[in-house]
Amino acid sequence: MSVAPFLFVTDLDNTLVGDDDALEVLNRHLSQHRQAHGTKIVYSTGRSLTSYRQLKAEKSLLDPDALVTSVGTEIYHSNDDTPDPAWANALSQAWDRDLVVASTSHFSDLVPQPQPEQRPFKVSYFLTEEAAVEVLPQLKSVLKERGLDVKLIYSGGKDLDILPRHGDKGLAMQFLRRQLGIDAKQTVVCGDSGNDIALFAVGEERGIIVGNAQPELRRWHDANSSEALYLAKSSCAGGILEGLNHFGFL
Incomplete structure (x- = not known):
């Protein structure tokens, strides 16, 4: 087990x-490492704060x-209910x-997600995989024509999030990492x-892709494999444990 603190982002x-x-086992290891060595634990989710609390x-x-x-667009510290103003x-x-x-508004295939998931820096829709093939290129073109410098993130074959150009999980992670003063190579993302x-595409952070990963992430991994990325065999928390051992954090 590494005695150096690391930043764990999942x-x-x-x-x-x-x-x-597997989550119970992982929680025990992470809790012990945080208490003994000062490791930091960060959750990075597409959920809103309200939805996270339900989970x-x-x-x-x-x-x-x-x-x-909200896909990297809001950062909360400890138990503070106010998003980080600098971010x-x-x-x-x-x-x-x-x-x-x-x-x-004129794209009939875009179905707005429930209101709690619509956030100040995130506009979210449901979009089927079949419709996405035609809709996404057209939507990108319309947004560009209107001078909007935004980022479209499509995941799970159904969720479309439109974010500010400088907002996503990876950039939020790096913002936090700099705040905490932790080196990229002492950071692991899952x-x-x-x-x-x-999360996996921004820098030298170590990445764990769990064994039950969606096809779009597996395709990205196949095109961008590196020693800094680990594709686990086990699913969910079991895959995270596998990856943390692979990189020597646990």
Whole structure:
């Protein structure tokens, strides 16, 4: 087991959560390492703060040192209910949410997600895989024509999030990593779907892709494999344990 502190950043649904027995074992290791060596635990989820709290009431999750919600567009520290103002300020540059919504309104295949998932720096829709083939290129073109410098993240064959250009899970992770003063090589990120690609694509952080990863993430891994990425055989928390041992963090 490494005696140096590390930054542990993980997605929740179908990554950390999904195998309760493995989660119990992983929680024990992470809790011990945090107490003994000062390791930091961060959850990075597509869920809103409200939805995260619902999950936490249902599952045995450790209290994180920081929480990244809404696909990287909001950062909360410890138990603070107010998003990090510096991160919010960074995302607000050149972001026009009303124009984004207006620009998507004539795409009948875009079905708005429930209101709690619509956030200040995130506009979210359901979009089928079949429709996505035609809709995504057209949507990108419309948004560009209207001068909107945004990022489209499609994951799980159904979820489309439109974010500010400088907002995603990977950039939020790096923002937190710099705040905490932890080196990229002492940082490990974990995920299972397309909205986690940003976690793996930004720098020298170590990445664990769980064994039950979605096809879009597996395809990305096949095209971008490296020694800094580990594709686990086990699913969910079991895959995370496998990866943490592979990289020597546990």
